[in-house]
Amino acid sequence: MKRNPTLAVGGAMVAVVVLLALISVFWTPWLPTQVSTNRLAPPGAEHLMGTDGFGQDIFSRILIGARSCLLVGVVAVGIGALLGVPLGITAAINRGWPGRLIMRTTDIVYAFPALLLAILLAAARGSGSTLTAMVAIGIASIPAFARVARGAALQVLSQDYILAARGAGIGRRGIAIRHVLPNITPVVLVQGSVSFGLAILAEASLSYLGLGTPPTTPTWGRMIYEAQPYLYSNLNLAFWPGLFIALAVLGFNLLGDGMRELLDPTLREADK
Amino acid sequence: MTRLTGRVVWFAGSLLMASLIVFALLNLLPGDLAGVMLGPNATPEAVEALRGRLGLDRPWPIRYLEWIAGLFSGQLGASALTGQPIAPMIVDKFGVTFSLVVFGMFFAVAIALPLGIHSALRRHHADGVVVAGISQFGMALPVFVVGIGLSLLVGVRLRWLPANGYVSLGDSLGGWASHLVLPAFTLGLVQGAVLVRYVRSAFIDVLNQDYFRTARAIGWRRWPALLRHGLRNAALQLVTIVGLQFATLFVGAIVVESVFVLPGLGSYLLQMVANRDIPVVQTIVMLLVTLVLVINLLVDLSYAIIDPRLRTGEEQDES
Amino acid sequence: MSELLRVADLSVRFGRSRNWAVRDVDLVIAPGERLGLIGESGSGKSVTALAIIGLLADTAHVRGSIRWHNRELVGMPDIEYSTLRGRQLSMVFQEPMTALDPTMLTGRQVAEVLRLHQGAPSGRARPRVLEMLGKVGIDDPERVADSFPHELSGGQRQRVLIAMALINTPDLLIADEPTTALDVTVQARVLAELRSGLAEAGSALLFISHDLAVVSQMCDRIAVMRDGRIVEQGSLTEVLRAPKDPYTAGLIATANLDAVAPGERLPVLEDFYDH
Numbered sequence: 001m002k003r004n005p006t007l008a009v010g011g012a013m014v015a016v017v018v019l020l021a022l023i024s025v026f027w028t029p030w031l032p033t034q035v036s037t038n039r040l041a042p043p044g045a046e047h048l049m050g051t052d053g054f055g056q057d058i059f060s061r062i063l064i065g066a067r068s069c070l071l072v073g074v075v076a077v078g079i080g081a082l083l084g085v086p087l088g089i090t091a092a093i094n095r096g097w098p099g100r101l102i103m104r105t106t107d108i109v110y111a112f113p114a115l116l117l118a119i120l121l122a123a124a125r126g127s128g129s130t131l132t133a134m135v136a137i138g139i140a141s142i143p144a145f146a147r148v149a150r151g152a153a154l155q156v157l158s159q160d161y162i163l164a165a166r167g168a169g170i171g172r173r174g175i176a177i178r179h180v181l182p183n184i185t186p187v188v189l190v191q192g193s194v195s196f197g198l199a200i201l202a203e204a205s206l207s208y209l210g211l212g213t214p215p216t217t218p219t220w221g222r223m224i225y226e227a228q229p230y231l232y233s234n235l236n237l238a239f240w241p242g243l244f245i246a247l248a249v250l251g252f253n254l255l256g257d258g259m260r261e262l263l264d265p266t267l268r269e270a271d272k
Numbered sequence: 273m274t275r276l277t278g279r280v281v282w283f284a285g286s287l288l289m290a291s292l293i294v295f296a297l298l299n300l301l302p303g304d305l306a307g308v309m310l311g312p313n314a315t316p317e318a319v320e321a322l323r324g325r326l327g328l329d330r331p332w333p334i335r336y337l338e339w340i341a342g343l344f345s346g347q348l349g350a351s352a353l354t355g356q357p358i359a360p361m362i363v364d365k366f367g368v369t370f371s372l373v374v375f376g377m378f379f380a381v382a383i384a385l386p387l388g389i390h391s392a393l394r395r396h397h398a399d400g401v402v403v404a405g406i407s408q409f410g411m412a413l414p415v416f417v418v419g420i421g422l423s424l425l426v427g428v429r430l431r432w433l434p435a436n437g438y439v440s441l442g443d444s445l446g447g448w449a450s451h452l453v454l455p456a457f458t459l460g461l462v463q464g465a466v467l468v469r470y471v472r473s474a475f476i477d478v479l480n481q482d483y484f485r486t487a488r489a490i491g492w493r494r495w496p497a498l499l500r501h502g503l504r505n506a507a508l509q510l511v512t513i514v515g516l517q518f519a520t521l522f523v524g525a526i527v528v529e530s531v532f533v534l535p536g537l538g539s540y541l542l543q544m545v546a547n548r549d550i551p552v553v554q555t556i557v558m559l560l561v562t563l564v565l566v567i568n569l570l571v572d573l574s575y576a577i578i579d580p581r582l583r584t585g586e587e588q589d590e591s
Numbered sequence: 592m593s594e595l596l597r598v599a600d601l602s603v604r605f606g607r608s609r610n611w612a613v614r615d616v617d618l619v620i621a622p623g624e625r626l627g628l629i630g631e632s633g634s635g636k637s638v639t640a641l642a643i644i645g646l647l648a649d650t651a652h653v654r655g656s657i658r659w660h661n662r663e664l665v666g667m668p669d670i671e672y673s674t675l676r677g678r679q680l681s682m683v684f685q686e687p688m689t690a691l692d693p694t695m696l697t698g699r700q701v702a703e704v705l706r707l708h709q710g711a712p713s714g715r716a717r718p719r720v721l722e723m724l725g726k727v728g729i730d731d732p733e734r735v736a737d738s739f740p741h742e743l744s745g746g747q748r749q750r751v752l753i754a755m756a757l758i759n760t761p762d763l764l765i766a767d768e769p770t771t772a773l774d775v776t777v778q779a780r781v782l783a784e785l786r787s788g789l790a791e792a793g794s795a796l797l798f799i800s801h802d803l804a805v806v807s808q809m810c811d812r813i814a815v816m817r818d819g820r821i822v823e824q825g826s827l828t829e830v831l832r833a834p835k836d837p838y839t840a841g842l843i844a845t846a847n848l849d850a851v852a853p854g855e856r857l858p859v860l861e862d863f864y865d866h
Contacts, residue, residue: 104282114556123545126311246413
């Protein structure tokens, strides 16, 4: 850990977010949706981070918000990895036109950033929801996973022991599962961490635009949206959710960078 | 097949696929389009009437072809709810979004290029590491948070620029520019933070190249050597990233327009989503996707201009 | 004896490493003199060369002194150093395939060296560039000047780089294994062209190589490096006849062995005397 401060700092930040989410499962100081007449209270003993325009406790909402933040990340990264990684490996094993077609097709998805896809889905369903947001962000992250998986898989496939395995009569599927998948897992984890950060950012933007999670569930992006009428007088409402979004994204980005350094130690002293 | 025709054919194929995706998502998902558009409280008669008016009872391939034919002929159609033709609206609003994106990219490059080169040159020193750290932090901020922050600071507190709103170019050049600076800068700052990383690694790459050492050995100082022999070579890597970032910029523009209350394509799109005016949504999204694909095509073609090794014409290899 | 370059007690280490890559090196080069620096890879030859031309990595720590025309080069600000490089002091590197900017016509890259130091406008530079390319053994200077590096062979690229290094008639040329990456047949020609180019420019040479046979063709004096130190230096004939250091003796004994075709006699020391 001492050797890799990026990994340690990133890991600690992510741990904070996970901890907040875990705490919220068992305990929040107030009911996160409990309105009160004590509106726009400054941070204090009673309300650690103050209250919002409805008198709801900001700290409680931040705690619950950590949960939706992680949920969106896990589901979106899950969709991206579960679809993208097999596509990438398939493209690497079938180097000819099938592989090329797969990669070119996933390239088209690059023209549909998460937000645009989410807007499309929201329009098709009549309104946005956590589900449409997660699915859209997940689909948009498929090409990144496919690309990374393909690159790493090509490298693995060029190794001698793959030739040996082929010689031993192990089929393509066997090689993919037994040799390629375990060897590219670290690289996929790095991409997962980076995509996780991007997913949190995209979800925050969607919530801010009112296309994500419905108002009843507090999310950090939504909290900033709801803080807008009070911005001129009371920055407190937007400050906390903004801080935690940044903390979570920074955490996952650093975690990804740290893991990358771990995989390839030359990166840190990337020159002579 | 030469590189050029290959790329153009692929571009046409991508457009076709993309239009099918847009159309399918909006028309073929389970659920009745007219019902969605009119909301849960609509009477069955009203839904039926709208279905008839939109031609939803006809088979989807015909509807798809009609839509595509309309796009090609510039007949973008009419709003399903108001019946007004949407082409003039879109042209008007596209101008706002396009200026926002172009100026945003300008700011992004203006921020990222010097900072990225500096942090590449000084990567062993504290200041180079600090730049990399700031870029990390900038990447973690959502664009609307940056926008709100700048609007409050520069617009409300300092009063240097309008905090939000828009004046059209026809009314006042100064007003137009002053209303665009802050949103474009917001976009550029967030995009620039991401770009700094790529600029940095592209230039560290150049710094480790033999030809950079040659440039130094013939007497160039570091910065001039980088600008003269590094920029073009780094550009080969960076052009791809910048091309991909245009997609992110258009999406960022949707959010920024919302923060700064700009009457651009993004605000219009969100408004139409809220109105559930599906045909308009379909056309605007297709327009944005087309733009992104056009930019990707231009990026692809620009490689040959930058890299003489690709000028010989033949496709080298799959990239 | 007049001096061009005097390296005294030069030591170099990198980053946080405790090991000195170069330790207490002393070298003197007189105007027009040709010094061969020989040693196996990792012995510190290239680091010494880069220290002299001032292009060591940022992380390098340099101790000692490098005097050039009686000016101290160690610690000289880059702005001043840059005016020496390419004009008084130039260098040719080992790997010609990657040493030229792939995006720029080679003729422009040669002309750049002229313009950078003499401010010659590009129109006036061209005849000089073509002349110089001809001198280093390029048969069709016009075509080569209007080519991109990837359109040239390794030997042509190295000639272009030699032309760049010599076009300003420098006082000293540092050549770091300039022919190691080339085919054996091309190697001999490029070395001959390098010799004639040097003679015409009147430049001194610091020739770095691991190959004693090549060094003995190019140089009047040699210095032998091992583990960052110079273990022996002297005139070529002296060192070849009576090596003081056992490492040098070993070098001499094994030199050229693998260049001998089967059936020919093995080289003896006499072979190195007259050439």
